[in-house]
Amino acid sequence: MDAVRTSIDPSEIEKFSKIADEWWDPFGKFAPLHKFNPARLAYIRDAACAHFGRDRRAKAPLSGLRLLDVGCGGGLVAEPMRRLGAAVTAIDASERNIKTAQVHAQEQKLDIDYRAATVEALVTSNESPFDIILNLEVVEHVADPVQFLQDSSMLVRPGGLMVVATINRTLKAFALAKVGAEYVLGWLPRGTHDPAKFLKPEEVSSALSAAGMIVTAAAGVAYNPLMDLWKIVEETDVNYLLTAIKPGPE
Numbered sequence: 001m002d003a004v005r006t007s008i009d010p011s012e013i014e015k016f017s018k019i020a021d022e023w024w025d026p027f028g029k030f031a032p033l034h035k036f037n038p039a040r041l042a043y044i045r046d047a048a049c050a051h052f053g054r055d056r057r058a059k060a061p062l063s064g065l066r067l068l069d070v071g072c073g074g075g076l077v078a079e080p081m082r083r084l085g086a087a088v089t090a091i092d093a094s095e096r097n098i099k100t101a102q103v104h105a106q107e108q109k110l111d112i113d114y115r116a117a118t119v120e121a122l123v124t125s126n127e128s129p130f131d132i133i134l135n136l137e138v139v140e141h142v143a144d145p146v147q148f149l150q151d152s153s154m155l156v157r158p159g160g161l162m163v164v165a166t167i168n169r170t171l172k173a174f175a176l177a178k179v180g181a182e183y184v185l186g187w188l189p190r191g192t193h194d195p196a197k198f199l200k201p202e203e204v205s206s207a208l209s210a211a212g213m214i215v216t217a218a219a220g221v222a223y224n225p226l227m228d229l230w231k232i233v234e235e236t237d238v239n240y241l242l243t244a245i246k247p248g249p250e
Contacts, residue, residue: 023073023074023075023076023097023100023101023104024074024076024100024104030073030074030076033073033076033137034076035228035229035230036221036230037076037077037080038229038230039221039229039230039231039232040077040136040165040221040230040241041077041080042232043163043219043221043232043241044077044081044132044134044163045061045062045084047161047163047217047243048061048062048065048132048161049061049062051161051243051245052065052131052161059085060083060084060085061084061085062081062084062085062086062132063085063086064085065085065086065087065131065132066086066087066089066128066130066131066132067081067086067087067088067089067130067131067132067133067134068088068089068090068091068122068130068132068133068134068155069081069088069089069090069091069134069136070091070119070133070134070135070136070138070152071091071092071093071135071136071137071138071141072090072091072092072097072098072101072114073092073097073101074097074100074101074104075090075100075101075104075105075112075114077134077136078090078101078105078112078114079104079105079108079110079112081134082105082110082111082112083110086131086132087113088112088113089112089113089115089130090112090113090114090115091114091115091116091117091118091119091122092114092116092117093116093117093118094116095116098114098115098116101114102114119148119151119152119155120147120151122155123151123154123155127155129154129155129156129157129158129160130155130156130157130160131157131160131161132160132161132162132163133152133155133156133160133161133162133163134162134163135148135149135152135162135163135164135165136163136164136165137165137166137167138166139164139166139199139204140166140167140197140198140199141197145197145199145203145204145207146207146210149164149204149207149208149211150207150210150211152211153208153211153212153213153246154211156213156246157246157248158246158247158248158249159245159246159247159248159249160245160246160248161243161244161245161246162208162213162243162244162245162246163241163242163243163244164204164208164241164242164244165221165239165240165241165242166198166199166204166239166240167198167199167238167239167240168198168199168200168201168236168237168238168239168240169198169199169200169203170198170200170237170238172237172238173198173237173238173239201218201236201240201242204242205218205242205244208242208244212246212247213244213245213246214244214245214246214247215242215243215244216243216244216245217242217243218236218240218241218242218243219232219233219234219236219240219241220232220233220234220235220236220237220238220239220240220241221233221238221239221240221241222235222238222239
């Protein structure tokens with residue numbers, strides 16, 4: 001890893017490493033992500049297909065595209081992306097997370113390039129750029145979000161796409177994503193999020209723009225308690241997704 005500059009917040013890595021073995025338990029500590037996944041996976045698939053001119057109804061619409069999943073955890077996004085046809089590289093700063101992800105992918109007979117690494121390490125090693133980069137629920141856990149997004153942008157090829165998912169810094173987000181999810185409903189372990197690290201969409205957009213990316217879409221993700229499912233909505237005041245492209249030939 002880069003000894004000079006790193007996006008790692010050691011306390012964050014330790015926090016998620018302690019529960020690495022629970023990634024694939026749909027009723028465990030990561031249960032909310034399992035419920036959250038279908039909505040964000042559909043958003044990513046549709047955004048990529050629209051951008052690259054693919055048929056989202058095809059069996060493997062992302063075939064031929066190289067994808068990087070940053071902060072991949074146990075592989076909850078990397079595996080579906082591989083099933084959609086993408087050549088997936090997935091990185092995480094926690095070696096325990098990577099080992100969990102590797103074992104599960106092998107059991108599923110999925111070829112995924114898992115690495116215990118950071119974005120800046122890929123940049124300094126002159127990694128070939130990717131068609132798609134996913135930064136999902138990662139930026140609120142890094143030490144320097146602006147630098148992290150700049151480094152991530154360097155790994156997007158001209159004409160490529162990045163999707164960022166995080167939590168807005170609003171009173172509503174604090175009430176729902178912090179107090180509600182961690183202390184009232186018990187969806188997440190207490191201490192999972194630091195509200196001071198939440199980022200407003202305009203802050204993420206500004207960092208991406210400064211890195212040469214163009215934000216083309218924004219959407220929210222909201223929970224419907226009556227149906228017990230998450231869905232894509234227009235409001236971005238709690239959980240949200242931003243899509244950005246790097247100018248150049250597709």
